[in-house]
Amino acid sequence: MKWTEGIDKLGLGLYFLLCIFAIANIYSVDQKLGEKQLVFFCISVFVGLIIFVGRSKFFENMAGIIYIGGVLLLIGLFPFGKEILGQKNWYKFGSFTMQPVEFAKIGTALMLANFVSSPDFNIKNKKSIWTALAVIGIPAAVVLAIPDVGSMLVFIAFFIALYREGLSGLLFGIGFIFAGVFLIALAVPPVYVAIAVLLIAGVLIAMNYHKMSWDVISISGITGSILLLCGLAFGSPYILEKLPKHQRERIEVLYKGEKAFRDTSGYNLLYSKTAIGSGGLWGKGYREGSVTQGKFVPEQETDYIFCTVGEEWGFLGSAILILCYMVYIGRIYYLAEKQKSTFNRVFGYCFASILLMHFSINLGMVMGLFPTVGIPLPYFSYGGSSLLAFSMMTFIFFKLNYSDKNSLV
Numbered sequence: 001m002k003w004t005e006g007i008d009k010l011g012l013g014l015y016f017l018l019c020i021f022a023i024a025n026i027y028s029v030d031q032k033l034g035e036k037q038l039v040f041f042c043i044s045v046f047v048g049l050i051i052f053v054g055r056s057k058f059f060e061n062m063a064g065i066i067y068i069g070g071v072l073l074l075i076g077l078f079p080f081g082k083e084i085l086g087q088k089n090w091y092k093f094g095s096f097t098m099q100p101v102e103f104a105k106i107g108t109a110l111m112l113a114n115f116v117s118s119p120d121f122n123i124k125n126k127k128s129i130w131t132a133l134a135v136i137g138i139p140a141a142v143v144l145a146i147p148d149v150g151s152m153l154v155f156i157a158f159f160i161a162l163y164r165e166g167l168s169g170l171l172f173g174i175g176f177i178f179a180g181v182f183l184i185a186l187a188v189p190p191v192y193v194a195i196a197v198l199l200i201a202g203v204l205i206a207m208n209y210h211k212m213s214w215d216v217i218s219i220s221g222i223t224g225s226i227l228l229l230c231g232l233a234f235g236s237p238y239i240l241e242k243l244p245k246h247q248r249e250r251i252e253v254l255y256k257g258e259k260a261f262r263d264t265s266g267y268n269l270l271y272s273k274t275a276i277g278s279g280g281l282w283g284k285g286y287r288e289g290s291v292t293q294g295k296f297v298p299e300q301e302t303d304y305i306f307c308t309v310g311e312e313w314g315f316l317g318s319a320i321l322i323l324c325y326m327v328y329i330g331r332i333y334y335l336a337e338k339q340k341s342t343f344n345r346v347f348g349y350c351f352a353s354i355l356l357m358h359f360s361i362n363l364g365m366v367m368g369l370f371p372t373v374g375i376p377l378p379y380f381s382y383g384g385s386s387l388l389a390f391s392m393m394t395f396i397f398f399k400l401n402y403s404d405k406n407s408l409v
Helices: 009-029 031-053 057-061 063-075 100-116 126-145 149-154 157-164 170-185 190-207 216-242 245-256 267-278 306-337 342-366 384-405
Strands: 082-084 087-093 096-098
Touching: 009 031, 009 306, 009 384, 031 384, 057 063, 057 100, 063 100, 063 126, 087 100, 096 384, 100 126, 100 157, 100 342, 100 384, 126 149, 126 157, 149 342, 157 170, 157 342, 170 190, 170 216, 190 216, 216 245, 267 306, 267 342, 306 342, 306 384, 342 384
Parallel strands: none
Antiparallel strands: 082 087, 087 096
């Protein structure tokens, strides 16, 4: 058997394509940063090769230690972290910075995969569910306390992996309902939202009256949920007012438009839309974008890098990039589903879901469909921590996939 058999050439090919195209776009925004990103890419590939030639069982055996290390790195930010752009989520070593949350995601994915693949795990057992939720919740709670709301949202990705393993979709439904009530109550008078909650709850109960169990626990759960939703409706405006000014404005931009905050939180979005829209069908050409070359969009090399693609490569280039991401993420889900090992499958689902969350939130943010939360576009946004962490997950998964394909079991 040739040693190349089992290497997923499509997946790795798309990885290299995305990284190289990203470097070209970062170079267009800032030549020095483009050169530094090329160095980060070479380092990432070198680390990836070390991962690929190592033992695949290493990650399963060391999952606990890697997870604990990631959580400790997050906790260490409170006394030792460097505040950048209002968030204390970086370590600074001379001229280098490191964002530990990117590596904590790797540890969480490995630990969750390790636990779910253990003989003690049973998705129908409450103890197993609570343990899995604790694995996800501990680093997520630390990230929220930093606070880094954007990165905390990415931890929702791990629930997709649990859903694949049999977790009830009810949790997703409950989460969407609470999020919907919160957002709607910011645009509609809370009393109307509360009335709507009561009416919808009444209709659903009436429709399922004979199917429901009317014991004390069920009645208490239904009553408590309705009261919580009504309380959230009335409390949403108060919660919004208590948020830091920049976070509050980022949410209000969705309702009032970026022009209402053109000198503050809406500035990035205003020029991001301008850049994307000005690209037209074919784009203005490489390094020919007036918004890009004029440095009108702050953080254009990081979170807002997609607007560079929109301006210089146009709708066609943007569509091809989005298609590449969709094929790449779909490929990882497909390969994860084909794994013989539960550990490999769960890690693959975690990895693909993390990519999906980053990709969806970042594009939604750049186009004004989601509040600005500081989420990088995988492989594409400038930054050594992000590129190295995503590359490590990439090579870990493709190493696991390689070992699975060459396994005799």
